Every structure is written in C-alpha cells, then in structure tokens.
Amino acid sequence: MARNTTIDHTVGVIGAGAAGLVTAQVLIRDGFDVQIITRDRSVGGVWEKERVYPGLNINNVHGEFRFSSLSMPTPSKASKTGGRLSGEDMCIYMERFADTYLQGKIKYQTEVTKIYRSDSGVWLVETEDASDNAEEPVRNVLRFFKIVLCTGGCSSPKIPIGLSYSDAEMAQFQGLVLHSTQFRSQLDHILEIVKPAASYASADTGVVVIVGGGRKVKVVFVTTDAILAVPIPLPDFVRKSRFLGLLSPHIELRTRLERFLHGTWLGGKIVHFIWDKITQISFNACAIPKNSPLRKAHSLFWGIRSNDEGVYREDGFHGLVNTGQIELVAPARVETYAEDVASVVILATGYSSSWSTIFDDSTAIELGISRHPALMKVPDVWSYASLSKPPRSRPESEQNLIRRDFAINGAVFTTNNGYTFEVVAHWISSYFLKDAMRLPSSHRKKRFPDMLLWTNESYSSNLAFWTWPQVVDELLEDMYLPNMRSGGNWLTWPFKVIDLKEIANLGEERRLKRHGITSSTS
Numbered sequence: 001m002a003r004n005t006t007i008d009h010t011v012g013v014i015g016a017g018a019a020g021l022v023t024a025q026v027l028i029r030d031g032f033d034v035q036i037i038t039r040d041r042s043v044g045g046v047w048e049k050e051r052v053y054p055g056l057n058i059n060n061v062h063g064e065f066r067f068s069s070l071s072m073p074t075p076s077k078a079s080k081t082g083g084r085l086s087g088e089d090m091c092i093y094m095e096r097f098a099d100t101y102l103q104g105k106i107k108y109q110t111e112v113t114k115i116y117r118s119d120s121g122v123w124l125v126e127t128e129d130a131s132d133n134a135e136e137p138v139r140n141v142l143r144f145f146k147i148v149l150c151t152g153g154c155s156s157p158k159i160p161i162g163l164s165y166s167d168a169e170m171a172q173f174q175g176l177v178l179h180s181t182q183f184r185s186q187l188d189h190i191l192e193i194v195k196p197a198a199s200y201a202s203a204d205t206g207v208v209v210i211v212g213g214g215r216k217v218k219v220v221f222v223t224t225d226a227i228l229a230v231p232i233p234l235p236d237f238v239r240k241s242r243f244l245g246l247l248s249p250h251i252e253l254r255t256r257l258e259r260f261l262h263g264t265w266l267g268g269k270i271v272h273f274i275w276d277k278i279t280q281i282s283f284n285a286c287a288i289p290k291n292s293p294l295r296k297a298h299s300l301f302w303g304i305r306s307n308d309e310g311v312y313r314e315d316g317f318h319g320l321v322n323t324g325q326i327e328l329v330a331p332a333r334v335e336t337y338a339e340d341v342a343s344v345v346i347l348a349t350g351y352s353s354s355w356s357t358i359f360d361d362s363t364a365i366e367l368g369i370s371r372h373p374a375l376m377k378v379p380d381v382w383s384y385a386s387l388s389k390p391p392r393s394r395p396e397s398e399q400n401l402i403r404r405d406f407a408i409n410g411a412v413f414t415t416n417n418g419y420t421f422e423v424v425a426h427w428i429s430s431y432f433l434k435d436a437m438r439l440p441s442s443h444r445k446k447r448f449p450d451m452l453l454w455t456n457e458s459y460s461s462n463l464a465f466w467t468w469p470q471v472v473d474e475l476l477e478d479m480y481l482p483n484m485r486s487g488g489n490w491l492t493w494p495f496k497v498i499d500l501k502e503i504a505n506l507g508e509e510r511r512l513k514r515h516g517i518t519s520s521t522s
Contacts, residue, residue, distance in 0.1 A: 010032050010033035010034070010144065010145050010146065011027055011032045011033065011034045011035070011144060011145070011146045011147070011148060011432070012034075012035055012037060012123065012125055012142060012144035012146070012147050012148070013027070013034055013035070013036045013037070013148045013150055014037050014112055014115070014125070014147065014148070014149050014150060014151055015036075015037075015038060015045060015149070015150035015151040015152060015155075015410070016036050016037075016038035016040060016043040016044070016045060016048075016098070016106055016108075016150075017043075017044060017045020017046060017047070017048075017094075017150060017151075017152055017410065018044075018045060018047075018065070018094065018410070018417055018418070018421055019045075019150040019152065019409040019410030019417075019421045019424070019425075020036055020038070020045070020148075020150035020409070020410070021036075021043060021094060021097055021098055021101075021102065022067050022097075022409075022418075022421050022422050022425045023148050023150055023409045023421070023424075023425040023428060024036050024101075024102055024105060025067075025069070025097075025101045025102065025425070026422070026425040026426055026428075026429050026507065027148075027425070027428070027429050027432070028101070028102075028105070029507055030429045030433065030507065030510075032146075032429070032432070034105055035105060035106075035107060035142070035144075036102065036105055036106040036107065037106075037107050037110050037112055037125070037127065037142070038106065038107070038108055038109075038110065039109060039110060039111045039112070039130045040108065040109070041108055041109060042095065042108070043094050043095055043097075043098040043102075043106065044090065044091050044094035044095065045094075045152055045154075045155070046090075046152070046154050046155075047087060047090035047091045047094055048091065048094075049091050049095075050184060050185060051087075051181070051184050052087035052088055052090070052091045052184060053087065053183060053184040053187055055315075056086060056087030056088075057084045057085070057086050057087070058084060058085050058086070058087065058090065059084070059307055059308040059309075059415065060084070060085050060308075060415070060416075060417070061083045061084060061085070061239065061240075061308075061310070062074055062075055062078060062083050062084075062085060063240070063499075063500075064240065064415075064416050064418060064419075065085060065090065065416070065417055065418045066093060066418045066500070067097065067418055067421075067422050067500070068422060068500040068501065068503055068504040068506075069101070069504070070093075070096065070097050070100060070101075072089070072093050075089050076088075076089070083233060083310065084310055109129065109130040109131040110127045110128075110129065110130060110140075111127060111128045111129075111130040112125055112126070112127055112151075112358055113126045113127060113128055113139075113357075113358065114126040114358055114359075114360075115147065115149075115358050115359055115363070116359070116360060116363050117363070118143075121403075121405075122143050122144070122145060123143070123144040123145065123146070123147045123405065123406075124141055124142070124143060125141070125142040125143075125144060125147070126139060126140075126141055127139065127140045127141075127142060128140075145405060146404075146405045146406070146407075146432055147405070147406050147407075148406075148407050148408070148409060148428060149355065149406075149407070149408045149409075149411075150408070150409050150410045151354035151355065151410070151458065152354060152410045152411075152458055153351055153353065153354065153410075153411070153413075153456050153458030153459040154351050155181075155351065155354045156351055156352045156353065156354045156356075156357075157179040157180075157181050157347070157349075157351060157352070158349055158350045158351050158352040158456070159179060159347055159349060160347075160349055162334075162335050162336040163334065163336065163337070163347055163349070165177055167336055167337060168337045168345070171336060171337035171338060171339060172339050173337040173338070173339060173340075173345075174339070174340075175193070175342055175343045175344055175345060176189065176190065176193055176343070176344045176345070177337075177344075177345045177347070178344075178345075178346055178347070179346070179347045179349070180346055180347065180348040180349075183346060190344050193343050193344055194216070194343050194344055216327075217320075217325065217326045217327065218326070218327045218328075218329055218342070219326060219327070219328055219329065219330075220329040220330065220332050220333075220334050221293075221328075221329075221330050221331070221332070222330065222331045222332065222333050223296055223297065223298060223331070224293070224294055224296065224297045224298070224330070225297060225298055225305040225306060225307050226279070226282075226297045226298045226299060226300045226303060226305060226306040226307070227282045227283075227286065227297065227306065227307050227308075227309050227318075228278065228282055228300065228306060228307070228308045228309060228310075229281075229282040229283075229285040229286045229309040229310065229311070229312060229318075230281065230282070230285050230310065230311060231281075231285050231311070231312075232311065233310060233311055234310075236497045237495040237496070237497060238495070240497045240498055240499075241486070241494065241495045241496055241497055241498060242469045242486070242493070242494050242495075242496070242498065243494050243495055244466040245466045245467045245468065245469045245470055246258060246261065246494050247261065247271055247274055247275065247301075247466070248301070248465070248466040248467045249262060249301070249302075249467075250262075250464075250467040250470045252470070252474070254470065254473070257494065271301070272301065275299075275300050275301040278300060279299075279300055282300075282309070283295060285309075285311075285312050286309065286312050286318040286319075286322075287312065287318070287322055288318065292321075292328070293328050293330035293331060294318070294321065294328065296330065296331060304413055304463050304465040306465060308415065350456075351456060351458075352456055353456035353457040353458045354458050355369055355457055355458055356457065367406060369408075369457055370457070404431055404432055404434055405432075407428040407431060407432070408461060409421055409424045409425055409428060410458075411458055411459055411461035411462075412424065412459075412461045412462045412464055412468070412471060413459045413462065413463045413464065413465060414462075414464045414465060414468040414471070415465055415466060415468060416468050416498075418500065419468070419472065419498065419500060419503070420464070420468050420471065420472060422500075422503060422506075423472045423475050423476065423503060423506070424475060426475075426479065426503075426506045426507065426510060427475045427478060427479060429507075429510070430479050430510055433514070435479065435510065435513070435514050436480065436513075437478050437479055437480070438477060438478045438479075438480065439478070469486075469498060479510060479513070480513060481506070481509055481510070481513065485498075485502035485503070486498045486499070486502065
C-alpha cells in the first residue's frame, strides 16, 4: 500500500460544493494559497453532475442560490417550475463558477479519511485515491496550516437499523435496495426493473419508492415536511425579503418589531395567526384533502423541515399524489424487509454527519463539533420572550478561538445558501487574517437545545431556515461592517428585497477596514 507525503498548502478546503467553491474564491482573492479536495469527479457537491437526474427541481428560486461575482441565467423551465431552479441549472452554474475562478485549485477523486493536528500544530489530512482505476489504494498525507470544512450534511447516507442492505439479504428480499444518493447512478437499472404502472394487475406492497416516470410508487412516512405553496408566485417583497424571517423564531430579538412579534402576547398571537393562514393556504393551493396524511406535517413555525413548493404543479409530488400516481402509506414506520415487499426500495432516509468518520474523538471535542446532549430539559412550549437568553448546549471548553486555523462553511441550515455561504466565506477569511472581529469567548456559539440529537452535526452552526437575514447581519457585525444592507425606512425595511449586489464589494470593505480606511459603504 503506497503512502506519499505531498508539499505544504496554506489552506485546505474540504469539499467542492457551493460552500467550498465560494470559500476558496474569497480566500484566493485575499491572498491565500488554497487547495480544494473532493472525492467527486466534478464540482457541485449535491449538484455534482453524477447526482443530478432529469426532473430534479429544488426549493430555491432564481437569483437566490448563486454568488455575487457570477450571474445565473433564468432557468430554462422557469415557467413550468414557478421559477424554481433545476438540478441541471445548479450543476451548470457550479461548473461555470469553478472554471471561471478556481482553475488548477481542485484535487478531484480524493477521499479524505482523517484530519488531525500534528505535534507542531500543522493540520494533517490523510487521503486515498477515489478513482475507479486505482489498482491499489494510494494514501497521501497533505499538510495545511489552515482548514475549512465544507463537506455539508448531505453526503453520507443515513440507513436506519433494520433497513441496511444486509438486512434485506437476511429477509431474502430479492428487489433492488439503494439510498436516494444512488438514485441517479441506478436510474436506468431502476426503470428496467420497475414496469409501467399499467402492467400491474393487482396492488403491490411497496415501501419507499420515489421513481416517477409512470411507475407505481408508494411512499411511507410518519410525519411529512411542512410546505409553503401558493396559488400564484409570491412577490419578491415577500419571498426575497426579511418578512418571513421576522415572523420566524430567532435566538436574538434585535429589533423592536421582532421583540414585539416574539416577546409579547399580542405579537405572538399575530405571528401564529399568520403562519396558520400560510399553512392553510399552502394545503389548499396543493389541493390536499382534509383527511390526507399530508396534513400531518411539521410546523412551518416551529420546525425547519419545510419545502417551498411555490405554485402547484400537476407533475409535482402533490399533483402526482392527487392523481393517484403516488400512493401514501402514512402514518407508518418501516421496520424491516419482507420477502416480496417491492421491486425497488429507495431509502430516502436522510444523511449522517460527514464529519464523524474523519475526526477522532479528541479533535472533535476540541473543535466543538462532537455529538452531545443538551444540559437542560427544554419545555414543550418555548416562551419567546426568553430567546435572548439561550441555554448552553454543553459546558464551555477551555479551548478558545486564538488559533484561527480551522473553520466551517456550509453548516448553516438556511433557505438562501448563496448569500449566506458567501458572507460566511468572508467571515472565515477575516478570521484567518486575524482582522479585528467580534468573537465569542469560546468556539461554542449558540445552538438550539437538543439539535444535535435529531439533525446531524454537519448542520450544527445554526438553524436559520427563514431567519438567514438575521444570521447574516450578525456575521457582518462580527466583522464590524454595516448590516441590514437592503435598507428601507421604519415602515418598508421588512419588505425590501435582499440582493447579492449588497455584498459584491465585501472583500474591498474588509480590506479598507483592515487598514483603517473608512469606505463609502460604511
């Protein structure tokens, strides 16, 4: 088994998805020597070309999931999808971004197996050749002075106990079993196995099959995601402003409007009334019957498991349910396999943390990314007046942020990844450059209680689904830069459209601040 030690690189960016690409671009522009490492054949992460399949659309709308330095054409099927981006749109954009700004900076088909600090404080990254033509595993050790972890939370399949491939074999299940991450690579095989629905003479007992293409499909679930759907597209002053974020719970209530909405009896009544109305409008827009298990959904207000469906589409999930092409088995939980359960079982069962296998316990604890329970019992109903005093999720570590040699991007769970990832990238660059910043006393920033017990650690920086504008404002404040950049007066500011143009010159603003020069923006 071969092992090589390569030359030093200043910053190692682990992952070539959206967060990794924009982080590398910002760091390079700030003078860092950067190398991106990815196990994939091309860039994009979730939107990498080997994962994108026909008909894949995402919740984000045009203009939302992109970066300030590169425009994105209007989606080719915008009229059909209500402005939603397709997987192909995202794939093309990520590849174009990498070709434009990151030529020669990406090391492909390289699996990271371990990350740790050497005795001298240098980061060591152990890797293996992930190419198909490798005759024997070639292991390398890369040396970096700084690391940015951008592997995200959707790269390591989560397979529940009782539903593994070995469990299927033990149950003598003869059909194909795969995780949803394998859907694209197995699509042709699936369509060979699963015959068109018209050929079925009797009801089948399928489990979790998300196939489409006229095939017989059943979906099993206990509680489904919340949905945001409308009869007509939401105007930008609602969908792309601070409006939904201000109506959502955030850990700090910074403005008078937020303190009224979430800290008073009357404000709370208004907030819940609006969300209840949005929920009912969404169910009605998708023509979901009152007795449908699809109404047994997570809350738009309390939860983050939400899908922005936009305008109802006949070929969308709810449309296919309404026409009987998708059958719902709910509320129900799949425990294990039966011999003739289905022709194909697709485990759309989520993801495990991409971090858990590459850090040992001591390194994970030092960095604050280990899985752990909360110290206190959280009541069933939160009093939003207390959100300004969040509970600690564990004792503070003696390890502080002095080293400034490790950071994470892509761990904020949000609806606007493009804007958020780009601001986080600038925060990281300022952090590495040791700019004057507002930093917490330890590496543990505020987390939602018990969060790491039900979502994976790769999303543990913040749960900012609709409240990403507030999170971005806090990051800008950390860098002592102007926030709430969308502007507006006392009446209009909640409805001002947030645009990437606001942060297009963030690097220059940071440079001027570093040298003590007041910019026109500030």
